[in-house]
Amino acid sequence: MTATKPILSLDCGTTSVRAILYDRDQRIAISQREFAQHFPKPAWVEHDANEIWEALLACMREAVSKSGRNAADIAAIGITNQRETVVVWDRVTGEPLHRAIVWQDRRTEPRMAELRAAGHEPSVRSLTGLRLDPYFSASKIAWILDAVPGARARAERGELAAGTIDSWVLWRLTAGRVHTTDASNASRTMLARIGGREGCAWDDALCTLFRVPRVMLPEIIESAGHLAEIDVAHLGASIPVCGIAGDQQAALFGQRCFTKGDAKCTFGTGCFLLANAGESAPPAPNGLLTTVAWKIAGRTTYAVEGSVFVGGSAIQWLRDGLGFFVAAAEVNPLAASVADSDGVVVVPAFAGLGAPWWDADARGAILGLTRGSTKAHIARATIDGIAHQVADLVEAIEVGGVSIRELRVDGGAAASDVLLQSQADMLSRPVRRPAALESTALGAAMLAAVGLSGDLPEAPTSADSVCFQSAATTIDRERARTRWKRAVDTVRSFGSHS
Numbered sequence: 001m002t003a004t005k006p007i008l009s010l011d012c013g014t015t016s017v018r019a020i021l022y023d024r025d026q027r028i029a030i031s032q033r034e035f036a037q038h039f040p041k042p043a044w045v046e047h048d049a050n051e052i053w054e055a056l057l058a059c060m061r062e063a064v065s066k067s068g069r070n071a072a073d074i075a076a077i078g079i080t081n082q083r084e085t086v087v088v089w090d091r092v093t094g095e096p097l098h099r100a101i102v103w104q105d106r107r108t109e110p111r112m113a114e115l116r117a118a119g120h121e122p123s124v125r126s127l128t129g130l131r132l133d134p135y136f137s138a139s140k141i142a143w144i145l146d147a148v149p150g151a152r153a154r155a156e157r158g159e160l161a162a163g164t165i166d167s168w169v170l171w172r173l174t175a176g177r178v179h180t181t182d183a184s185n186a187s188r189t190m191l192a193r194i195g196g197r198e199g200c201a202w203d204d205a206l207c208t209l210f211r212v213p214r215v216m217l218p219e220i221i222e223s224a225g226h227l228a229e230i231d232v233a234h235l236g237a238s239i240p241v242c243g244i245a246g247d248q249q250a251a252l253f254g255q256r257c258f259t260k261g262d263a264k265c266t267f268g269t270g271c272f273l274l275a276n277a278g279e280s281a282p283p284a285p286n287g288l289l290t291t292v293a294w295k296i297a298g299r300t301t302y303a304v305e306g307s308v309f310v311g312g313s314a315i316q317w318l319r320d321g322l323g324f325f326v327a328a329a330e331v332n333p334l335a336a337s338v339a340d341s342d343g344v345v346v347v348p349a350f351a352g353l354g355a356p357w358w359d360a361d362a363r364g365a366i367l368g369l370t371r372g373s374t375k376a377h378i379a380r381a382t383i384d385g386i387a388h389q390v391a392d393l394v395e396a397i398e399v400g401g402v403s404i405r406e407l408r409v410d411g412g413a414a415a416s417d418v419l420l421q422s423q424a425d426m427l428s429r430p431v432r433r434p435a436a437l438e439s440t441a442l443g444a445a446m447l448a449a450v451g452l453s454g455d456l457p458e459a460p461t462s463a464d465s466v467c468f469q470s471a472a473t474t475i476d477r478e479r480a481r482t483r484w485k486r487a488v489d490t491v492r493s494f495g496s497h498s
Contacts, residue, residue: 005075008063008239009445010056012081012165013247014102017052019059021067021074022445027436029067031059038099043106046099049087052165053172057234064235071235077173078243078448080250080440081165083188086140088151088162088216094176097148097160100168101140108139120209127193127203129281129290131358137164137189138210145211155213162216164189166244173241175231181218182227182244183300187292191217195281199300200292223249223294224451243447247440248272249293252303254443255408255434263397263404264439265390267413270354271308273393275402276301285400287356288393296450304402306355306393310364312413314348314382324375332418334379341381343368345487348385353488356396362491368483383419384426388484391426406430408465410439417468425472426481433466 006028011018015037021029033055038046064071084103089096101107112132115121121132130136141162145152154160161171167181183200186192191212193203200220207214221227221244228241245253248266252274255264260278265271276293281302284290293303315331318324325334345367352360366378394404406429413419414437424431436442472480 005073006067006069007445007448008060008074008077009441009448010060010077010079010169011247011441011444012052012056012079012169014082014085014104017056017059018441019056019063020441020445021063021069022442029063031062031066033059041107045102045104047085047102049089049096049100049168052100053169056169057172060235071237071239074235074237074239076240076242076448076452077230078444078446079166079169079241080245080247080444081169081185083164083185083246083248084135084137084140085165086137086144086162087165087168088141088144088148088155088160089168089171091159091161091176094171097151098144100165101144103135105140106134108134108143111139111142115209124190124206124209125284127206128190129187129194129284130190131289138191138206138212141216142211155216158215160216161218162212163218164246166246167218170228170241170244173230173234174228175233177231178228179218180221180227182223183220183292183295184223184245184249186220188246192220194290194292194302199295222296222298224296224447226451240451241448242451243444243449245294245444245447248274248305249291249303250441250443250447251410251439252276252293252443253446254439254441255410257408261403261405262408263394263406264408264410265393266439267311267386267409267411267419269311269313271311271386271390271393272305273307273390273397273407274303274305275397275404277304277402278302282401285356285396287358288396288400289355294447297454304397304400306396308386308389308393309351309354310348311386311389312411313350314346314386315413317348317350318379318382322378324379329415331379331383332416334376335383335418338374338376338380341368341384342373342377343370343483344373344377344381345483346378346381346385347487347491348382348389349491353492354389356392357488357492359492362488363494365487365491365494367487367490380418383416384422384480385484386413386419387422387426388481390423391481394427404429406432408432408434410434410437412437420468421471424468424470425477428470428472428474428477431468433468435464
């Protein structure tokens with residue numbers, strides 16, 4: 001970053017919010033608070049939007065206090081957020097009509113099934129780069145309008161506002177003066193068409209299809225620039241908001257993936273892989289998504305995205321479900337105690353298989369067991385299973401025409417040398433881990449710095465990272481990949497008959 005004054009990054013995640021003050025690339029203060037997760041019915045996930053805001057405001061004030069700086073010393077604010085989660089609120093009172101419906105929520109799957117059966121998937125995919133799935137925002141907004149008495153009529157009269165978490169936070173930061181969303185978040189709603197001169201714009205036909213009144217939606221703005229000014233009451237100073245992006249796009253920016261083919265994978269509970277696809281929106285490759293990465297200075301950059309449902313949570317399963325160890329980090333010496341998995345394959349399809357398979361009926365399995373198989377072999381195969389899933393994403397992205405030279409990684413599970421070596425072996429290309437594994441909040445701060453200066457940061461240097469090179473022979477790699485794909489076929493066919 002090039003800003004001479006510190007930048008405040010607001011990271012609104014799925015289970016917690018954080019405020020982090022950065023001085024150039026160095027974190028100088030942080031405050032974090034968790035908020036409640038609500039599960040009113042099976043497969044329903046909700047958040048209290050007011051609780052998110054109140055926790056974030058408290059974090060902002062605490063981070064500034066910890067830093068020993070004054071709010072007037074802060075150059076700008078960057079915002080990043082859990083994507084697809086939606087809030088509907090009253091434009092006058094600012095009160096939400098319903099709890100926020102979270103990206104994980106599946107309550108609108110029947111509506112998605114109706115639209116798929118009616119043949120709408122190809123046109124929606126062509127316009128938005130997305131699949132017809134409850135994951136995205138459109139059907140969530142419509143559900144709230146139908147569930148809350150009188151809400152739909154009020155929305156059509158322009159009395160209600162709707163938005164993703166970035167919009168909600170910006171509304172509160174500006175005391176209701178600003179209702180906007182950046183292009184990266186708008187592209188995840190399934191209400192915006194991507195590509196063309198505008199890069200990302202609300203589409204009337206999509207709003208009609210999903211029964212979302214256009215008047216509810218925020219203005220789509222760029223991801224960096226002078227986007228808003230926060231109300232002085234919050235921190236005692238009016239600070240410009242100069243960067244906004246969804247969490248995965250912010251991580252892509254934080255990893256400095258500025259050139260077509262640059263790619264990052266966040267290893268968390270799941271795995272999210274995004275590859276910079278350049279300034280022309282490519283057709284979504286089979287099983288993957290096309291999305292806006294960011295829009296800066298009138299130029300839109302796109303990304304191809306794939307998500308793995310079970311990443312680091314597979315290690316938690318070894319710990320909590322099978323009792324292999326007490327602390328998750330113990331998986332590394334256990335897995336490293338054997339040279340390989342000795343033919344054991346673990347397919348961690350505990351919640352079905354995500355991209356590129358999108359098979360909700362698949363089930364997890366341990367295959368290839370012999371009398372000589374041990375906990376170490378199963379632990380090694382579980383780590384390899386995570387790496388195989390990411391390799392599947394890279395293969396699908398490259399079939400779609402985006403060549404990936406190396407994979408940059410972040411997230412908690414990326415601390416595992418065993419995992420990253422396995423990943424390099426499965427990909428036959430470098431895997432690069434930065435010194436700081438938290439790229440999301442840093443990316444928001446970097447976007448804010450760009451919004452101030454207009455200049456992209458410098459590309460990363462090798463001194464800032466650890467690079468894992470493939471040590472597998474071509475024969476061993478191909479054998480492992482073939483065995484993995486046979487195992488995936490097995491769990492998919494098993495799930496279809498369960």
